[in-house]
Amino acid sequence: MVSGHSDTLKMPKAIKLLIAGGFGVGKxxxxxxxxxxxxxxxxxxxxxxxxGVDDLxxxxxxxxxxxxxxxxxxxxxxxxxxxLFGTPGQERFWFVWDxxxxxxxxxxxxxxxRRLADCFPSVDYFERRGTPFVVAVNCFEGxxxxxxxxxxxxxNLGQDVPILLCDARRRESGKEVLIALVxxxxxxRPTAAAH
Amino acid sequence: xxxEWSPDEERLLxxxxxxxxxxxxxxxxxxxxxxxxxxxxxxxxxxGAEIGLDPEHQAIVRLCxxxxxxxxxxxxxxxxxxxxxxxxxxLFDRGFVAVQQPQxxxxxxxxxxxxxxxxxxxxx
Numbered sequence: 001m002v003s004g005h006s007d008t009l010k011m012p013k014a015i016k017l018l019i020a021g022g023f024g025v026g027k028x029x030x031x032x033x034x035x036x037x038x039x040x041x042x043x044x045x046x047x048x049x050x051x052g053v054d055d056l057x058x059x060x061x062x063x064x065x066x067x068x069x070x071x072x073x074x075x076x077x078x079x080x081x082x083x084l085f086g087t088p089g090q091e092r093f094w095f096v097w098d099x100x101x102x103x104x105x106x107x108x109x110x111x112x113x114r115r116l117a118d119c120f121p122s123v124d125y126f127e128r129r130g131t132p133f134v135v136a137v138n139c140f141e142g143x144x145x146x147x148x149x150x151x152x153x154x155x156n157l158g159q160d161v162p163i164l165l166c167d168a169r170r171r172e173s174g175k176e177v178l179i180a181l182v183x184x185x186x187x188x189r190p191t192a193a194a195h
Numbered sequence: 196x197x198x199e200w201s202p203d204e205e206r207l208l209x210x211x212x213x214x215x216x217x218x219x220x221x222x223x224x225x226x227x228x229x230x231x232x233x234x235x236x237x238x239x240x241x242x243g244a245e246i247g248l249d250p251e252h253q254a255i256v257r258l259c260x261x262x263x264x265x266x267x268x269x270x271x272x273x274x275x276x277x278x279x280x281x282x283x284x285x286l287f288d289r290g291f292v293a294v295q296q297p298q299x300x301x302x303x304x305x306x307x308x309x310x311x312x313x314x315x316x317x318x319x
Contacts (some may be wrong), residue, residue, distance in 0.1 A: 015232075074316070074319070082312065186313075193237065
């Protein structure tokens with residue numbers, strides 16, 4: 001849909017992908033490795049509607065918070081443009097993801113085996129929301145090496161959730177992760193599940 | 196001298212904080228109108244003589260000669276995304292830019308899209 005004063009205007013379709021995971025796990029590094037532009041930073045004011053949801057008084061507190069996100073762009077021919085957003089790393093910002101996740105094709109959860117628990121909130125969130133995601137284990141030097149099955153078990157991932165090793169600094173590796181994500185999202189699309 | 200005035204109050208008017216909201220004249224209602232990845236493109240250049248267009252509006256019109264997302268415009272102009280949405284709303288209403296909303300989640304199902312994106316990523 002082009003909402004404008006010229007319906008004949010040819011514009012690409014924008015697609016949003018999220019790169020999530022704990023603080024310092026390499027989200028911006030991965031964005032930078034695959035993006036065709038130097039990662040940019042934008043500030044977004046987001047609404048926290050979730051405060052007090054469990055409160056029986058029914059009073060819903062509404063607060064806003066400003067978060068900075070790094071993002072990059074990959075043009076796919078003339079027709080599509082992918083935007084990769086690194087989600088804010090601090091766990092206390094989990095509530096912002098809803099606005100970020102809306103309309104997203106899928107998400108990459110970056111994991112660091114030295115601090116595996118840091119990615120639990122991301123995994124929980126995307127599972128609950130039904131957003132297709134893959135887990136990419138960023139191979140830091142000196143990090144303990146686990147079998148992917150072990151990591152999968154530790155994260156209690158569903159059988160169908162792809163998990164792969166990556167090097168967030170390498171373009172080729174980031175590409176593989178994104179391809180795995182798009183493939184997975186394709187298999188998970190509602191029309192596919194209905195058949 | 197105004198006896199109500201206190202020097203402390205002035206500190207609240209921190210220029211970098213206030214300025215974006217002055218540009219948007221305090222409006223925030225456009226927040227829900229455009230997504231971070233809504234793409235904007237200029238369809239009519241400004242002459243510089245338009246009434247009610249600020250330098251920031253003009254800058255957006257210049258930037259969007261090629262389609263850019265709200266997030267990109269915000270980053271290039273160093274403005275919060277919320278302010279860019281308001282300014283973009285003004286420009287849209289006055290016919291300077293066209294804005295393409297991203298696909299709603301339900302529509303992100305097009306098989307051709309997945310294939311094109313996969314092929315595109317493989318070819319990177």
